[in-house]
Amino acid sequence: MDSLMKAVRVGSMLGGIVLGLPWAASPAHAAASNYEVINGAECLPYTPFDTSANTGGGLYWQQMLYAFSNGTAFCHLRTTQEWPLSTLQYVLFNILPVNGIFTARLCVHDGISTLATCGNSSTIPISGGVFGVSYTNYVYPPNPLPANASGAYLQITFPFAQTRTYEGLVQQVLPVWYNPSATAAVSQNALPAEPAEPQRPTPEQQAAQMKVTQSHASEFVNGLATAVQNEQRDNAWAQQTEAGLRRSFASARLPSDGLKAVDCRSSKCAIQVQLPAVKSAQTALEQQTAVVRWISAGTPCGYTVVPAQDPLSMNGSALRIYLACSR
Numbered sequence: 001m002d003s004l005m006k007a008v009r010v011g012s013m014l015g016g017i018v019l020g021l022p023w024a025a026s027p028a029h030a031a032a033s034n035y036e037v038i039n040g041a042e043c044l045p046y047t048p049f050d051t052s053a054n055t056g057g058g059l060y061w062q063q064m065l066y067a068f069s070n071g072t073a074f075c076h077l078r079t080t081q082e083w084p085l086s087t088l089q090y091v092l093f094n095i096l097p098v099n100g101i102f103t104a105r106l107c108v109h110d111g112i113s114t115l116a117t118c119g120n121s122s123t124i125p126i127s128g129g130v131f132g133v134s135y136t137n138y139v140y141p142p143n144p145l146p147a148n149a150s151g152a153y154l155q156i157t158f159p160f161a162q163t164r165t166y167e168g169l170v171q172q173v174l175p176v177w178y179n180p181s182a183t184a185a186v187s188q189n190a191l192p193a194e195p196a197e198p199q200r201p202t203p204e205q206q207a208a209q210m211k212v213t214q215s216h217a218s219e220f221v222n223g224l225a226t227a228v229q230n231e232q233r234d235n236a237w238a239q240q241t242e243a244g245l246r247r248s249f250a251s252a253r254l255p256s257d258g259l260k261a262v263d264c265r266s267s268k269c270a271i272q273v274q275l276p277a278v279k280s281a282q283t284a285l286e287q288q289t290a291v292v293r294w295i296s297a298g299t300p301c302g303y304t305v306v307p308a309q310d311p312l313s314m315n316g317s318a319l320r321i322y323l324a325c326s327r
Helices: 004-008 025-034 180-187 205-230 235-251 281-298
Strands: 008-010 018-019 031-033 042-044 056-060 064-068 072-076 088-097 100-109 116-118 122-124 136-140 151-157 165-179 261-265 268-275 302-308 317-322
Touching: 008 064, 025 031, 042 281, 056 122, 072 235, 072 281, 088 100, 088 122, 100 136, 100 165, 100 281, 116 122, 122 136, 151 165, 205 268, 205 317, 235 261, 235 268, 268 281, 281 302
Parallel strands: none
Antiparallel strands: 008 018, 031 165, 042 072, 056 064, 064 165, 072 151, 088 136, 088 165, 100 116, 100 122, 100 151, 116 302, 261 268, 268 317, 302 317
């Protein structure tokens, strides 16, 4: 990865990035790799910009996404049958920060349940960086991948500010896939085999597969809970991590009594958050987004958010969050 980052030439606000991919000189690696450039304007900003009130999370301009404080962007990746999620290696992202720090994570989902699992965070500016200059950083998928994970998105959390201000520019996202089996085929001077025409599943088969996917999601969550329960507690690390989570929650835009439990062990944590009843589905969505903002900015650890059965319930809901920290 160091050689890759050395090959990234940081551009200006007008230039974007220029990549010299380290495998480009090798025909074998070229055939085994796949990547695409996603413009910032292809990402979904939340909250959408409101031109009448001149407020919102992001404002599109050509291929750029102008980022405003307290917003979030979701850049969905285009997985295909030839390049499934299991071959996704990492995602590069290019941002020009103006004021605060942007936090990014690579998150995966199964397309059926409301479960989302995110990998460790990366930030822009990088350590020691300055504002007003484009930076490129990267994120990895969560490890291990949940069973049946089929889709992915880059989640970018914009800087927090009491007064909504312009914070920077999301320029490009570049997901990179690699399939080692394709390397072997090319190295033997043989073309990769054409994939067989898939048999079209019946509606009954597809419905059955959806039930299997939902079952695997439940098994994955149960496994996360068991892993926390079975892990020995490192008191020094656990107390420090729990205190940090409580401090960051207190500064988030969430009800002060909403953090019901934080249980950390030696590299994992289980968290319970209770959201109060609200008057509209829009407010319920804002609460869910505030929780994601808090946990994304409050810890560098990978995490899985387990929402209630109905995430937009106006009667209030409970969320479980599981952290997996690298030490």
